[in-house]
Amino acid sequence: MRELVYYEAKLEGLREILAADERVHLFAESFLGLSEHRGLFREIVKDYPDRVIAPPISEIGFCGLAIGAAMAGLRPIVDLSTASFTFEAWPQIVNEAANALYMSGGQTRAPVVFHMLHGLRGGGAAQHSHSPQAMLWNCPGLEIVLPSSPRDVRGLLKTAVNSNNPTIFIDHTLLFELRGPVPEADEAIPFGQADVKRAGGDVTVIATSYMVQRCLTVADRLANEGIQVEVVDPRTLVPLDFQTLMASVEKTRRVVIVDECHQSCGVAAELAARIGEAGFDKLQAPIRRVTTLDVPVPYSAPLEEFISPSESRVADAVRAVLS
Amino acid sequence: MRELVYYEAKLEGLREILAADERVHLFAESFLGLSEHRGLFREIVKDYPDRVIAPPISEIGFCGLAIGAAMAGLRPIVDLSTASFTFEAWPQIVNEAANALYMSGGQTRAPVVFHMLHGLRGGGAAQHSHSPQAMLWNCPGLEIVLPSSPRDVRGLLKTAVNSNNPTIFIDHTLLFELRGPVPEADEAIPFGQADVKRAGGDVTVIATSYMVQRCLTVADRLANEGIQVEVVDPRTLVPLDFQTLMASVEKTRRVVIVDECHQSCGVAAELAARIGEAGFDKLQAPIRRVTTLDVPVPYSAPLEEFISPSESRVADAVRAVLS
Amino acid sequence: MLPKLPRESLIELCRKMFLIRYFEEALIGLHNEERFKGHYHVYIGQEATGVPAISCLGVGDYLFTTHRNHGHLLARGADPRRLLAEILGRRDGYNKGKGGSFHTNVTSLGFPQTSGVVGGIIPLATGAAYAVRAQKTDRISVCLFGDGALEEGAAAESFNMASLWKLPVLYLCENNGKYGQGKAAGTARSSTMAVYPLTDLPAGYKIPAQQVDGTNAGAVHGVVSEAVKKIRQGGGPQFIEAQTVRWPGGVTNWPVVPIATDAAIAWDVTSVPEAEREWYRDSDPVLIFIRELVEKKQVSREEISEIQQGILGVVSQAVEFAFDSPYPNSETALEDVFA
Amino acid sequence: MLPKLPRESLIELCRKMFLIRYFEEALIGLHNEERFKGHYHVYIGQEATGVPAISCLGVGDYLFTTHRNHGHLLARGADPRRLLAEILGRRDGYNKGKGGSFHTNVTSLGFPQTSGVVGGIIPLATGAAYAVRAQKTDRISVCLFGDGALEEGAAAESFNMASLWKLPVLYLCENNGKYGQGKAAGTARSSTMAVYPLTDLPAGYKIPAQQVDGTNAGAVHGVVSEAVKKIRQGGGPQFIEAQTVRWPGGVTNWPVVPIATDAAIAWDVTSVPEAEREWYRDSDPVLIFIRELVEKKQVSREEISEIQQGILGVVSQAVEFAFDSPYPNSETALEDVFA
Ligand SMILES: Cc1ncc(C[n+]2csc(CCOP(=O)(O)OP(=O)(O)O)c2C)c(N)n1
Ligand SMILES: Cc1ncc(C[n+]2csc(CCOP(=O)(O)OP(=O)(O)O)c2C)c(N)n1
Numbered sequence A, B: 001m002r003e004l005v006y007y008e009a010k011l012e013g014l015r016e017i018l019a020a021d022e023r024v025h026l027f028a029e030s031f032l033g034l035s036e037h038r039g040l041f042r043e044i045v046k047d048y049p050d051r052v053i054a055p056p057i058s059e060i061g062f063c064g065l066a067i068g069a070a071m072a073g074l075r076p077i078v079d080l081s082t083a084s085f086t087f088e089a090w091p092q093i094v095n096e097a098a099n100a101l102y103m104s105g106g107q108t109r110a111p112v113v114f115h116m117l118h119g120l121r122g123g124g125a126a127q128h129s130h131s132p133q134a135m136l137w138n139c140p141g142l143e144i145v146l147p148s149s150p151r152d153v154r155g156l157l158k159t160a161v162n163s164n165n166p167t168i169f170i171d172h173t174l175l176f177e178l179r180g181p182v183p184e185a186d187e188a189i190p191f192g193q194a195d196v197k198r199a200g201g202d203v204t205v206i207a208t209s210y211m212v213q214r215c216l217t218v219a220d221r222l223a224n225e226g227i228q229v230e231v232v233d234p235r236t237l238v239p240l241d242f243q244t245l246m247a248s249v250e251k252t253r254r255v256v257i258v259d260e261c262h263q264s265c266g267v268a269a270e271l272a273a274r275i276g277e278a279g280f281d282k283l284q285a286p287i288r289r290v291t292t293l294d295v296p297v298p299y300s301a302p303l304e305e306f307i308s309p310s311e312s313r314v315a316d317a318v319r320a321v322l323s
Numbered sequence C, D: 001m002l003p004k005l006p007r008e009s010l011i012e013l014c015r016k017m018f019l020i021r022y023f024e025e026a027l028i029g030l031h032n033e034e035r036f037k038g039h040y041h042v043y044i045g046q047e048a049t050g051v052p053a054i055s056c057l058g059v060g061d062y063l064f065t066t067h068r069n070h071g072h073l074l075a076r077g078a079d080p081r082r083l084l085a086e087i088l089g090r091r092d093g094y095n096k097g098k099g100g101s102f103h104t105n106v107t108s109l110g111f112p113q114t115s116g117v118v119g120g121i122i123p124l125a126t127g128a129a130y131a132v133r134a135q136k137t138d139r140i141s142v143c144l145f146g147d148g149a150l151e152e153g154a155a156a157e158s159f160n161m162a163s164l165w166k167l168p169v170l171y172l173c174e175n176n177g178k179y180g181q182g183k184a185a186g187t188a189r190s191s192t193m194a195v196y197p198l199t200d201l202p203a204g205y206k207i208p209a210q211q212v213d214g215t216n217a218g219a220v221h222g223v224v225s226e227a228v229k230k231i232r233q234g235g236g237p238q239f240i241e242a243q244t245v246r247w248p249g250g251v252t253n254w255p256v257v258p259i260a261t262d263a264a265i266a267w268d269v270t271s272v273p274e275a276e277r278e279w280y281r282d283s284d285p286v287l288i289f290i291r292e293l294v295e296k297k298q299v300s301r302e303e304i305s306e307i308q309q310g311i312l313g314v315v316s317q318a319v320e321f322a323f324d325s326p327y328p329n330s331e332t333a334l335e336d337v338f339a
């Protein structure tokens, strides 16, 4: 299979989507955050001048506008850039989009995609480093997607746009330079299918987004110590492929969960609670969570590293559940 | 000890606070939601005309204003009325107030209290029934208070106002008519002290807010079946008195957690994850969570009842962890 | 002033106004008899805004409304039986009991979302306008909201985009008297809004904005039909502030009916309790409208009586229907989370 | 135009402007040499707004600023060594390395919070004004933000409350050329803001609002000192839009210095690369200011040179200090979550 760099796969997917469905409109200035490649987005703007619009700095306004446009038949993709800015649009996302289908008794669909870049990016500090997926998972009615590879980002973006539900598409800047296989063929990766990114029999490490890549690195290292780590990537939190997670848990009986949300009420908490209940008789060790520590995100590099779910913290947790 | 009705104890506490500290300003129209007693608030307005102000319908504006006033030396209490409206002010609460002390390196305090009414109130439907405590717990820098009795609401409100941190004070309309003992003496109940609301040796039920009262009712009923339930009320999530929770867990070795957040990434998820890890060797049964089911809140009474952490669901969960 | 419409249409408007009035008087009665629980808001006093305004719209147009939606839905032709069933949380409600009073919407009539969040629909309606323009239709989007919604920043943000992108949206702000009550229109300061007249806000965003007496069906019909025409021709957004005086029965959170509306009151208010008499005499848009209909010889007082009786019958059928409708099965609570 | 101030004060303004300019030119250099990582924004081109404006304030006044804060902090007297240490994430930074460029604040100089959220400080500054009024002081609160912040609904909501409650707050909007760039002030449409001139927005909320040329230190000093006086006298909020032309070195997300600023350029721009020459000739507020200082015989060109050399020394000391400052201990990451 050919290889692409993550940002290429992402833009390719976006181009394919725009070409295939004229209901897709983009509310965005770039799609690539501050990355060096953001200039590439300008070509898309040139090709689809009527379907790409750069909104004012009015998140609640343009997110609500996109939701309303979705209700009236479009398939908007909204780029919120840094995930922290999603908070500005919180009422529209969690209290309008998420509830539309339900409170209308099934009448109203809001097929909008909210795209954002989450997590610790190096110097983002307290106000630009959020991982809002846990807060959003606490809000029924939203699909939540977290790609972690070039193939996944392209394939999941397609499914997101084709979904009839409001979908949160959470990406990570630190993935952009990753190279990996991407099929030539048009591929939509279904939601609710976890992906075993690396097989192993000793410990199940469940990781999301950029943490998948980090855990793969750690797994390589631990293999040298003779520890076989299985890395499972849920890819979508809503819907969640709990079966695949449990299949791995039943095999290894030891679980580490790695995600970038703050610890309390984070994604790892939910996964730990579910697995703890379903796997009560199987688990040989307490489930360990490796997450961002419960402090606001500091600016200074060594401080940021200290609170992050770092390679060494992941490795320690794996060793701990084996001891 | 004298008995007071919940709303009386709450207003008494508020009056004592206003009399004791002229830095306290109220941004509020009522403080008592839609309850019949809201007229009583007008007397407070009359007594403190310069320190009570009814803001426009501008939640991000007036919450931010209160935070700024706190930074400049006041001790504002902001009433957001229905907790769902907190979302309108999300960026100010989670991205300004919560981070102020930390990102200033300890320089800036924002001692503001955000007051709100959460949860299923009967017919609140999808947009007026939120329990945002889990989302807020995912955001370090905020203290979170959930009173469940007349004594607690008065005593915790005082501590909230005296705290040097931004504090989320989450109340529940369905508690307002509850009668209970309240000391005459001025009492501030410290944060981080869980309260064993009922002692029992068979099962630990951890509950918050109105759910504490519901679980006490269930505990009475189950006592007739010979089941001794211990009901533990953390009272504050941040700071959390994990020690008291674990002391109960170590005694009973069986845990049910009852809270009104939606299930995924809710308060119960965090408590289950922590207890599951710390109590791995002690637990005799999987931890059960009884929460609001993961659907938006329906309007119709029987539907709302069906998705709520109802008495029968709590009782079933207790029986399940014992079987 | 009567709308410039044929007699039949005027009678239709009259029927709609009566329908709203009697529907809600009945609703308040049912609530106060504790036949249902929960919070709701009534449209009484604003009938001469919603009814003629909505009569100016086309079949394909979108309407977004708020907590105060009953009047808009009925004006657009919603079935009072299914509306009431929804308010009671019954299976035959438009939203299968999931929405209730705050959220009743009817997509087949062009209502995509009814939001109880103040200001929540302003971006949504603006977005539907974006969509119909992108789809190259001549549909428009109409946003029906209260004066309080202008205090939310979401309103300002939406006006900005509507203006920048020349979107086909009509903002119809129903100022029901909180602001400028009892004073000359637009001259009084509100305790919660510094912009006055309110039209200065959209005007700042270069959106043509005007005020109209919302108790005057003819005036409302005139400005709305004119605005709709301009929008449909590609003229971009328009803003209208319709001013009404808040119905005294609805000033608190829990409405009470001071007196059941009867056409006879239009000509003799002595039966109305003194405290509310002024409102029924000077500000009741339904009574103003029928008084004019009779004065201008469009209908006789007898015909009015007949219409009134007919509508009362429709409303009592709706009550019967709604209470006969069963509650939804509990398990349906788990449906409709995802499409 | 020079501010109406004694010679010493003018020289102090000149020093501050040079300090900002050289500090940031150095900062850009350090970044481009990869001596530190991370995103930052520079104030170059806006020196004649921040420096004279902030010189009008009293010791007890509050200032709230944004991602573009370096100039405001230095104008207020912040120590360039500790500011740079913060930008590098070092222990001696004002925020102990926890804030970085986006969040540097100095409470002892009256900066309670520096927010990287566009529009985030507008409610906060309004709240500090509420507080100082409640405390019956004559302090005021100053809110320093960019033109883009007016697109956030939080701005409109804050203006409303400031106006309703007559709060002692100065909104100083620095329009750095995104809007109206190269066109007569206030006449051009922006692609993201329908309100023009921008002053129409606060004016709609009945807040006195005016525009000023932000490259003209004297004009800025005049309108700001006048506005501050009115606010301190209880006149309620004031809004000023200062217009500058965006520095060509800072139009992308990653600034580059086309030419190190030297006083000589004020009189001869031939050394400036052609693409940027126009800006340095017509729009550079530092060069405009020193040209006037010399023309008006307040200082000689030699004195300017001396000032320049002095400031270059201060900046290189700051660089040395900041790089010598160690990173904070990792465990300090766990401190300062709660007071
Ligand atoms: C965001 C938000 N804040 C507060 C409320 C509570 N609330 C419900 S109706 C209302 C008043 C709205 O006034 P207006 O928009 O003029 O509508 P009216 O009820 O007068 O028709 C308020 C504050 C709400 N529903 N949503
Ligand atoms: C709420 C929010 N949305 C978007 C951003 C990203 N952002 C950072 S600076 C900026 C432009 C701000 O423009 P302006 O207010 O004019 O300030 P300037 O940078 O021109 O001084 C944007 C959009 C942000 N920081 N916060």
Ligand SMILES: [Mg+2]
Binding pocket: C146, C147, C148, C174, C175, C176, C177, C178
């Ligand atoms: Mg109103």
Ligand SMILES: [Mg+2]
Binding pocket: D146, D147, D148, D174, D175, D176, D177, D178
């Ligand atoms: Mg700008």
